[in-house]
Amino acid sequence: MKRYDAIIVGGGHNGLACAAYLARAGRKVLVLERRERIGGAAMTEEVFPGFRFSVFSYVVSLLRPEIIRELELPRHGLHILPLESTLTPLRPDGKAGDYLAQWSDHDQNRRELARHSVRDAEAYDEFGLLLHRMARAVKPLLSVAPPDPASLDPRELWDLWRLGRYFRGLPEKDLHALWKLLTMSAADYLDEWFEGEALKGTKSASGIIGTLLGPRSPGTAYVLLHHYMGELDGVFRAWGFARGGNGSVSAAIAAAAQARSAEIRTNAAVSKVLINANRATGVVLESGEELRAPIVVSGADPRRTFLGLVGEEHLPEEFAGAIRRYRFRGSSAKVNLALAEPPRFTCMPQPGPHLRGAISISPSVDYLERAYDDAKYGEISRRPYMDIIMPSMLDPAMAPPGKHVMSIFVQYAPYHLNGGWNDTRREQLGDTVVNTLAEYAPNLKSAILHRQVITPADIERIVGLSEGNIFQGELTLQQMFFLRPAPAWARYRTPIRGLYQCGAGTHPGGGVMGAAGRNAAMEILGARA
Amino acid sequence: MLKTTPFHERTAPLCASHAWRRWAGHVVASSYELTHEREYHVIRTAAALFDVSPLYKYMVRGRDAARLLDLLVTRNVQKAAVGQVLYTPWCDHAGKVIDDGTLARLDETTFRMTSAEPNLRWLQNNADGLEAEITDVSDSIAALSLQGPAAGSILASMGAPALKYFRIAPATLRGIAVTVSRTGYTGDLGYEIWAEAREALALWDAVMEAGRPYGIMPAGMLALDMARLEAGLILIDVDYVPARKALIDSQLSSPYEIDLGWTVNLEKERFNGRDALAAEKMRGPAWQFIGVEVEWNSLERLYAEVGLATRLPNATWRMSVPLYADGAQIGYATSGGWSPLLKKYLALAHVRSRWAAPGTPLEMEMTVEHRRKRAAARVVKKPFFDPPRKRA
Numbered sequence: 079m080k081r082y083d084a085i086i087v088g089g090g091h092n093g094l095a096c097a098a099y100l101a102r103a104g105r106k107v108l109v110l111e112r113r114e115r116i117g118g119a120a121m122t123e124e125v126f127p128g129f130r131f132s133v134f135s136y137v138v139s140l141l142r143p144e145i146i147r148e149l150e151l152p153r154h155g156l157h158i159l160p161l162e163s164t165l166t167p168l169r170p171d172g173k174a175g176d177y178l179a180q181w182s183d184h185d186q187n188r189r190e191l192a193r194h195s196v197r198d199a200e201a202y203d204e205f206g207l208l209l210h211r212m213a214r215a216v217k218p219l220l221s222v223a224p225p226d227p228a229s230l231d232p233r234e235l236w237d238l239w240r241l242g243r244y245f246r247g248l249p250e251k252d253l254h255a256l257w258k259l260l261t262m263s264a265a266d267y268l269d270e271w272f273e274g275e276a277l278k279g280t281k282s283a284s285g286i287i288g289t290l291l292g293p294r295s296p297g298t299a300y301v302l303l304h305h306y307m308g309e310l311d312g313v314f315r316a317w318g319f320a321r322g323g324n325g326s327v328s329a330a331i332a333a334a335a336q337a338r339s340a341e342i343r344t345n346a347a348v349s350k351v352l353i354n355a356n357r358a359t360g361v362v363l364e365s366g367e368e369l370r371a372p373i374v375v376s377g378a379d380p381r382r383t384f385l386g387l388v389g390e391e392h393l394p395e396e397f398a399g400a401i402r403r404y405r406f407r408g409s410s411a412k413v414n415l416a417l418a419e420p421p422r423f424t425c426m427p428q429p430g431p432h433l434r435g436a437i438s439i440s441p442s443v444d445y446l447e448r449a450y451d452d453a454k455y456g457e458i459s460r461r462p463y464m465d466i467i468m469p470s471m472l473d474p475a476m477a478p479p480g481k482h483v484m485s486i487f488v489q490y491a492p493y494h495l496n497g498g499w500n501d502t503r504r505e506q507l508g509d510t511v512v513n514t515l516a517e518y519a520p521n522l523k524s525a526i527l528h529r530q531v532i533t534p535a536d537i538e539r540i541v542g543l544s545e546g547n548i549f550q551g552e553l554t555l556q557q558m559f560f561l562r563p564a565p566a567w568a569r570y571r572t573p574i575r576g577l578y579q580c581g582a583g584t585h586p587g588g589g590v591m592g593a594a595g596r597n598a599a600m601e602i603l604g605a606r607a
Numbered sequence: 608m609l610k611t612t613p614f615h616e617r618t619a620p621l622c623a624s625h626a627w628r629r630w631a632g633h634v635v636a637s638s639y640e641l642t643h644e645r646e647y648h649v650i651r652t653a654a655a656l657f658d659v660s661p662l663y664k665y666m667v668r669g670r671d672a673a674r675l676l677d678l679l680v681t682r683n684v685q686k687a688a689v690g691q692v693l694y695t696p697w698c699d700h701a702g703k704v705i706d707d708g709t710l711a712r713l714d715e716t717t718f719r720m721t722s723a724e725p726n727l728r729w730l731q732n733n734a735d736g737l738e739a740e741i742t743d744v745s746d747s748i749a750a751l752s753l754q755g756p757a758a759g760s761i762l763a764s765m766g767a768p769a770l771k772y773f774r775i776a777p778a779t780l781r782g783i784a785v786t787v788s789r790t791g792y793t794g795d796l797g798y799e800i801w802a803e804a805r806e807a808l809a810l811w812d813a814v815m816e817a818g819r820p821y822g823i824m825p826a827g828m829l830a831l832d833m834a835r836l837e838a839g840l841i842l843i844d845v846d847y848v849p850a851r852k853a854l855i856d857s858q859l860s861s862p863y864e865i866d867l868g869w870t871v872n873l874e875k876e877r878f879n880g881r882d883a884l885a886a887e888k889m890r891g892p893a894w895q896f897i898g899v900e901v902e903w904n905s906l907e908r909l910y911a912e913v914g915l916a917t918r919l920p921n922a923t924w925r926m927s928v929p930l931y932a933d934g935a936q937i938g939y940a941t942s943g944g945w946s947p948l949l950k951k952y953l954a955l956a957h958v959r960s961r962w963a964a965p966g967t968p969l970e971m972e973m974t975v976e977h978r979r980k981r982a983a984a985r986v987v988k989k990p991f992f993d994p995p996r997k998r999a
Contacts, residue, residue, distance in 0.1 A: 185632035189608075189610065196725070197727060203852070207852065249856075
């Protein structure tokens, strides 16, 4: 039987990144992917002939520049295209001009914001500068294994001391601002800065993504900051749309891993991690095949890893309890459309650069909060928040010539839906999304050639993310940093010796970031991240 | 899209160079002719007409208008006479410069403020509890700057009243109601004319027509930049980073550090940044903003060494150029260029205070035929060019 130094369970982008780093260090690595294709939720599929969808995740937001550099991802096919603008229609059936746009050009952006509020146009730069400073303050945390303040391990204490010293070094006003961001709701925080409803609505939307929280829920302000961290790498341009869809991110990382002799097997579902005397010794596939390695790394989320692949019987009760309590509460859905023609938004009817950026259905904080109200009580938002991009506008090869694909991120579609998800409810969600969007772009319905609706239940079923949570667990403060996924087990290790975690369910969390995969590899290799 | 100014209909057909530049979200001509050289010389010999409409402009009116502005800026606004214009910076609470501009007292309770950056929110945030109405008139007021020795005669021929340096008055020029201030950014005799945007084209035509016998020419930003360098005038975003854009503390500047200490009136009981500035005055600023003159002989030698005749920049450059003294870097120049009038290679620079005294020998980095060299230079007094006609 072939021996491996490490087996990675799950061929998502983090699992692949972890494999690539281990292979790069000379380890014999095997990646096992349950599905017939790699990528997990970062994948591209030709769902309808000639139309390629980034079925699940759809932008590259926080992909760590060090991973792009170290794994030489551009050489392995990664090409990130800029996504530069955000268009927010102000109201359904609005007339031409009823929009708020955020452009990448400073002058153009200022002029557009001033059209709505001169004060907001001025505050925008200051707000941006503050969040830039805050993001710079917090960002070093992304690339390190989070030290546990309760630990007595000298290595963790050393890291903690370094971190403490770092935070003490921040100017007082920055510390105050950081505390506010950690404790306030996105809506309250934005109220301190802006008056325009559409601007606040659109900005607050980045605070609710992937959570079952509304813009007025405390703690959501921090997620705004998370969003800004991507912008810090603005010079590097790590933010945007991957040519070929998000599958090409996974493909590039996989190619980097394979170039270092990592093996990747698809159609290889793992059913159990083999454990002997509290030590991982390998895995068993659903086929019954056993594979051995002294190190097993799970890219699956904490629930699947520990309550599924490991089994509670192997875990200390306290830890198993923490994993049981770890919250997922998937709240987002995806609608992917194949279109015969581009949408014509009544607020900006002509084709133009706005279709190369994001289109955000977030006319106000109230709109988002109402969408949340529905979800809070187990219903699909009657008027959901939508973040839309048109990949074919950025990479024409995503659709046949002249035709388009549209990716619609939808929130809220709660995993715990009253009565549960079924085909009828899935189509109901699809109708709600299309009907709502058609109020802003009336030609949409007649342009649709194919519709793919992905509910949280589908996300769970297809890619195995528990409760369909896109971040492998909510990105809320009580389960971030040294608490992710469980107190005392945040450094990619587990109570089982030789078993590690490398998914978004570990620090620093979700997004097509690759940080968890890289950090886990560094931890395994005993190297400083 | 970028904005065009109210004069664009006139300036666009004149812009033979098709060289435009951005200024506060507007397009303005870099030069009208194919090169800017003539336009520069016109500033010093006749009269150059600049479209300066992109400046941000605010009207501040009300019982507490003077109090508000006094709180905001470093100079004493309460003491300003009606018809007086003050050039002044303003600071944040830590005494770091946010912006600089002018305040014109149009009457007892009315001021017009100009600035390089938008300041509506800053004004409003400072106006809490004060009786002062703030209006952004950036788009509704068009502005021309007429600069050069003939500027006064041209305006007089149009019926403008005589004005002392840094004074402003209402006037009617060929039937167009304007205000005229004796201000500018060239260090020469010069005036700025403020009018309703809807009168812009008529005003342009009137000034150009009246100026023709005096050799008036429209001039662009490249010519202006050469003149303001000779005048030693600081430029935001080029010579200093405004506090609102500073990413790190070392990018901040106090008025003392950018040679605007003369505008700081510590006798005022309260104004933004006062305590920090008082403390800085006590201990002395760490940096100073100075004039630098490069020694011709040294420059010539550097070129001669590689077999070339001396080369000179044909426009004012804007970048950070290291300055050395006693073998170490002690500062950096932020603007520089050749003065065709003074026949000197000039620069504006930040140096540590120890090396700020006029006459201090320095070295300035020069790239000569792909290689970095150092040319001998020395600290000189600003302004480099200061003709008596400016104030006369």
